[in-house]
Amino acid sequence: MHPAQTASALPTMEKGASVAARKTALRERMRRLRLDQPPGLARARSLEAQRRLMDAPCWRNARSVALYVALKGELSTDSLLDAAWKSGRAVWLPRVRPREPGRMEFVACAGPGQLRPGPFGLREPEDGLPGLGPEEAGMSFRPDLLVLPGLAFDRRGGRLGFGGGYYDRFLDNMPACPRVGLCFAFQIIRNLPLEQWDQRVRYLCTEEQFLCL
Template sequence: MSTTPQTPGVSTAMAALPEETAQARIDVRRTMRRLRAEQPPELAQSRSAAAQKRLLDCPLWCQARSVALYVGVRGELATNELLQAAWQDKKVVWLPRVRTEAPGLMDFVACGGMHELRPGPLGLLEPVDSLPGVGPEAANTHSAESGQAVESAFAPDLALLPGVAFDFEGGRLGYGGGYYDRFLEKALNCPRVGLCFEFQLVPSLPLAPWDQRVNYICTEERILCL
């Protein structure tokens, strides 16, 4: 019997969305990708630095001893300064690694530095295969004797999330693969911070029932508590 979580967010679930909503999601993704591509590299770098500095000065970051992060690529807000600061401060850094044999699923892996990363199948830097990871199905495991939830080794104090766009109610629109939504549904019960450029923050998003929300949003201009 398969134990793969069946969570919406992939093509079969997309087909269940009203046509107007599905098209609106496509339009938002297209617009945001264009805006990111049109952003001059030097401006993207300075905005990324400002957003990261804003978060580094925030109590949420300063008090966290374990953080779930990602390596920003393809026009995303950069995370290089956050990663360097986390490793320098001896925080436990969890980074995602997709499962090549299971589309839509990923593990979070405790990683000790850039030397433990390699290019992944989606073009992202990921932890090397030799490091153990924790998947979403491990978040809600139960003891056979007591029936009580068993705490997973993956228990960050803070989770920093990428996204195509965010809205003022904490809505997050991802890239369409459902990787983060599957994990957010099962785990990451810590504060969730969406990292994005200010232009990626919109009043309202065409969300689907499976889209998971964040508690905070950090841009180069501000941090919002939602």
């Protein structure tokens, strides 16, 4: 069965289940679906999704982009990072604030040589590079395009993250900025269980389509 069919066929939880419980169950399902992909198929889908994003006007017109280095199982961002650096765009990457649980900052990064191993299996900008936190969002930190990871999205722009709240806390203080959710097609579901602090995206990009919501 195709992963998209698998996701849509998953049983719905009881109506009385809390939003938190529904989120937890959905995260587990999406992690399993991602890891169940054959590696070659995941690579092919990642390349196609990145190509679609690079063909989109919001990417072509952006002189500065906030990206991320993909974790194992996530849709790869290697082609996006390589293209952004080669084109001379300003590239911002997230870095966890070790003494501030649940908070991160964005760092201007000139290339892969400025990355080092970080928590949760991430590759992050090295410690010596200055970072900008949510207090600078919309001022010193004003990317033309922000590309977000996620475990699931819906067609209303809803996003389900990994549960740490890093992006939700950061973006809560950020003025309007084009936001793209980057994911595999099977990660888009009909309706996400959302809470008032969950941040939304304006676009979705998968290996199958680029959506303006």
